[in-house]
Amino acid sequence: MKSLSIQSLLLMFSSIILLFQFSCNTSEENEIVEYETAVDQWPEITKESKPWTRWWWMGSAVDKENIDYLLEEYERVGLGGVEIAPIYGAKGYEDRYLDFLSEEWIAVLNHTVSKASELNMGVDMTLGTGWPFGGPQVRMEHAASKMIVQEYEISEGQRDLEIVQRKRNEREPDAILINVIGTFKNGERKDLHDLRFGNVIENLPEDLEKVQALYFAKTEQKVKRAAPGGEGFTLDHFFKTAVNNYLESFDKAFDNAYPDIRSFYNDSFEVYGADFTADFLVEFEERRGYDLKMMLSELTDNTGDEKSIRVKSDYRETLHELLLENFTENWTAWAKAKGKKTKNQAHGSPGNLLDIYGAVDIPECETFGSSYFPIPGLRRDSADIRNVDPDPIMLKFASSAAHLTGKNLVSCETFTWLGEHFKSSFSQMKPELDQTFLAGINHVFYHGVTYSPQDVQFPGWLFYASLNLTQHNSLWEHFSEFNQYIARTQSVLQSGMPDNELLVYWPVYDVWANPKGMMELISVHHIDRWLHPTEFYKQSKQLMDLGYSVDFISDKMIAESDIKNGEIKTHENANTAKALIIPKVEFMPLETLEDILTLAKNGAKVIFQEKPRDIPGLQDLEEKREKFSTLWNETGLDKNTEVAWGKGKLIFSKNIASSLEKEEIHREGISETGLKFIKRKIGSDKYYFIVNHSANTINRKINFLTQSENAIIMNPLNGKMGLAKSQRDGKYLGVALHLEPGESLIVRTTNQKSEQIAGWGYHAAPISNIEINSDWKITFGPNGGPNLPKEQQMENLEPWTNQGDKDADFYSGRGTYSGSFEFELDQSLNYTLNFSSIHESAKVWINGKYAGQAWSLPYKLDVSEFLIQGKNDIKIEVANLMANHMRYLDINKIPWRNYHEINFVNIDYKPFDASSWDVMPSGLGGKLEIRGFKK
Structure with missing residues (x-):
């Protein structure tokens, strides 16, 4: 056998690597791969x-011709897929409505999926209409379903009692009386069924x-x-028979021949007042070990009594298990059997x-409202925002x-009520978008x-609570580069795997111990109650601010x-973490402590902020407490700040960050700068x-x-990259x-080298700063309105507004500034074009060549x-x-709201009216400068 040359070996090795990379690229898109x-x-x-994007099908008044046109438009501006969500329709178009799951509706859905595939776009589908299922x-x-508990005080000498449902109104249907409990x-408490004769x-x-x-x-x-054909009662998510019946209705409608959609989608749990199900009492007793109907007094008590808190916690844990097992896992298994994925908002x-x-x-989260960022020049009018701050x-x-x-x-369902309708710019969207990326989101849905x-x-058909980035939006022709920014960023954030070194335990039993009410909805709108006051939140935020990455x-998951x-x-597909952090906890199950200590015994580092105060639940309480x-x-943590435990270590520390450093679990230095x-x-x-959300320029090592x-420094705005100045320390x-x-x-740290990459062009200290002065001509069009x-x-x-031209004040569309200027070119410098203000996005051509688009702060182009x-x-x-165009419609009482x-x-859920709005500045303002920097 002939020996192989070095070149042959290298070629063989390279082929293996390429084959491996190809196999990674062709694996399922939601499987973490690392190469x-x-x-x-x-x-x-x-x-x-x-x-x-979520794609609202209003009235399901959809047809193949418009599907083709719209999908081609969406692909042209850079969207990768749509999530079909049928809802209510526009008035006057009822003859176009298609009933949900009718043969005609399914035919259009099949056509949509086929057209999307032709354009290399994906399709998800809400498994229902409107929300919830x-x-x-x-x-x-x-x-x-819900539980109703009525109490009757028995007076001295009373010999009988009639149980009558106390209805809120005449329309309320009769409920089923299932138990009567006497105290x-x-x-002592007893079931009084032997004394019951009907309701007496x-x-x-x-x-x-x-x-x-x-x-x-x-x-x-x-x-x-709901969309036409989708009207009806909300599903009982806790009842497996109900869920299966619901899913089987789709199997029947599609005759099990589902189109090639990627995933089924479920919106956030907005099933109001649903706190019970048909077999709940049986399930509760099997899971918690006692009879809930004998604890109705504790379940309905709001005084904070300890026994009441324990019963409430058990009740809420049981609801959780039923939702997880009977709906979420059940639904996901059903979808998987059909080759589909599930996408779900748990909040x-x-x-x-x-x-x-x-x-x-x-998993899908949601941003709702707008955050405050101290970025100079970022518009945030208090009249146009909701009083809620998204929390990363x-x-x-x-x-x-x-x-x-x-x-x-x-x-992430992104930009829900970012601002008032028709007033949200790309520059306002970017900081909010970057904040979602920083939280680990890598698959944005508009x-x-x-x-x-x-x-x-x-303005076309519009949805009452969305950003309304449709083909009628005057920003539409400038949408592509915004989408390219997202695509470049997400291509990185979908690569490899997370690199978070810490795990922080979330004590859900503390949330379930809320003494008030019965069902505890853990919603994005009440984080000031269930999240912000907790030590879990404070410790997590502090660690992140210090430069640690946490999950x-x-x-x-611990188990x-x-x-x-x-x-x-x-x-098996997850990153490994260097330590488990247990913040201050009121209630921790015995089993969880056992699992934590098992991890430590096998080699984990575990840091307790304090000893957990107690265990949750009522069953076998004293035995489990002991x-x-x-x-x-x-x-031995009551007497020692740290102890060896098997192959691992247990640490007791009020200052978690200092303990991490002592264990040589180091933080990134990035956060020291405010980045x-x-x-x-x-x-x-x-x-x-890396993002700068501060008010200051960061220019340092x-x-x-x-x-x-x-x-390697990579700029997701324009795709440019370069070798950074760096030095080991x-x-x-x-x-x-x-x-x-x-x-x-984006910074990529690497030991790889490439002669193809030039040095990064730093724009820190300008050598020259020249203001462009010109006689500017502004022309309008080609589209836009109401008049050019x-x-x-x-x-x-x-700006072209407030210049004495009413047509210009009402105009929404594109305006082009044209001019010329003299320039002394220095070949030893790099140059940036810097705008003081842009309302709202600017594409630039210099000497007939396209130079880029400025749409985010700071407004500058190389x-x-x-x-x-x-x-x-x-x-x-x-x-x-x-x-401004919407203002024109409402001032002139031109009808367009007809749904x-x-x-x-409007943003406060009151009737929308733009007639009182001020004219929104449009165009350019301030200085336009060319700054020169040493190469």
Whole structure:
């Protein structure tokens, strides 16, 4: 046998690597894969890395011709997929409505999926219409259910009692009386069924003190914003028979021949008042070990009595288990059997968010409202925002669940009520978007785009609570580069795997111990109650602010974890974590403490902020308490700040950060500067997505915790990359970075080298600063309205609004500034074009060549390759907002709001009216400068 040459061996090795990379690229998109890519390339832009959108089918008034047109438009501007959500329709178009799941509706759905596939786009589908799940296939016995408890005080000498349902109104249906429980003066409780004759209790015992009647009732909630053919009762998510019946109705409608959609989708749990189900009492007793109907007094008590708190916790835990098992896991298994995925919003449900998010293929969170960022020049009018701030820690419940269960994609319903209708710009969207990326989101869904046929004039069909980025929006022709920014960023954030070194235990039993009410909905709108006051939140935020990367872990996830090389591994496809943090906890199950100590015994590092105060629940309380106390005492943490425990270590510390440093679990140096980051690892390399949300420019060396020798800077705005100035400093790699307020960059640390990559062009200290002065001409069109304004001439750069032209004040569309200027070109410099203000997005051509689009703060473009010596021509096309055109419609009382159900509301859910709005500035303003920097 001939020996192989070195070249042959290298060629063979390269082929194996390429084959491996190909196999990774063709694996399922939500499976975490880890391999190295060439440092001179961005990761591949796939349909998953592009942004997707919820696609409102109003009245399901859809047809194949418009489907083709709209999908082609969406693909043209850079959308990667759509999520079909049928809802109520526009009035006057009822003859176009298609009933949900009718043969005609399914035919259009099949056509949609086929057309999307032709365009390399994906399709998801809401499994119902409107929200939540429900419809005409939900019979009354399978509709959302609730518990009613009525109390009767027994007076001295009373011999009988008639139990009568106390109805809120005459329309309330009869509930089923399932139990009557008597409480006696000695405290004993008995079921009084032997004394019942219908609804009358006869021969009341003399020592009877109180009677409680337990009813099984229906919430009567119907599907909200239902589409034609989708009207009906909301599903009982806790009842497996009801869920299976609901799913089988889709099998029947599709004859089990489902189109090639990617996933079925479920919105946030908005099943109001649903706190019971048909077999709840049986399930409760099997799971919790006692009879709930004998604890109705404790269940309905709101005084904070300890026994009451324990019963409530058991009740809420049972609801969680039924929702998880009978709906979420059941639904996901059903979808998987059909080759489909599930995408689910767990928030708002009465359950452990981490476990419910983790039970589906694509966990999805939601941003609602707008955040405050101190970025200079960022518009945030208090009249146009809701009084709610999205919290990135809330978003991390979804990303943590994905990270710890080995799923790669984490989606987000993005920009819900970011601002008042028609007033949201790309520059306002970007900081909010970057904040979701920093929380671990890597699969953005716009909320949303409305199907609007070509024959419906401006403003087209609109949804009452969304961003309304449709083809009628004046920003539409500038949408593509915004989407490219997302696609580049998500291509990185979908690569490799998370690189979070800490796990923080979320004590859901503390949430379930709320003494008030019965069902505890863990919603995004009440984080000030269940999240912000907790030590879990404070410790997590502090660790993140210090430069640590964290994921949140549940009791179930701890139980399913293992140890690999002294680190905690929660799933075969998950990253390993260096330590488990247990913040101050009121209630921790005995089993969880046992699981934590088992992890430590096998090699984990565990840091307790305090000893857990107690165990939850009522069953075998004293026995479990004693075992818990004995187990804790065995650790020796009451007397020692740290103890060896098997192969691992237990640490007792009020200062978690200092204990981490002592254990040589180091933090990133990035956060010391005020910058925010998230990191991914890909082989031995790391990607860092870095954002400056502060008011200050950051221009300094940043310490990256990596063994790599080199750093590549990548700009997701334009796709440019370059070799950073860097130097090793002990365990850190110091990298020179310059980020102005609002900027984001990606840094890849690596030991790979490439001669294809030039040095990064730093724009820190300008050598020259030249203001462009020109006689500006502004022309309008080609589209826009209500009327195209006349051409304007300006000596100074100003908006085209408030210049005395009413047509220009009402105009929404594109206006083009044209001019020329003289320039002294210095070949030793790089140049940027810097705008003071843009309302709202600007495309620039210099000397006939496209130089880029400025749409986010800071408004600047690298124009080094476009400038010439002497005279330079410049053309700047500006797209403004829809607001001024909408103002025109309402001032002139031109009807456009004409929808069934909610019609159209403003950000405060009051009737929408733009007639009192001020004119929104449109165009350019301030200075336009060219700044020169040394190469």
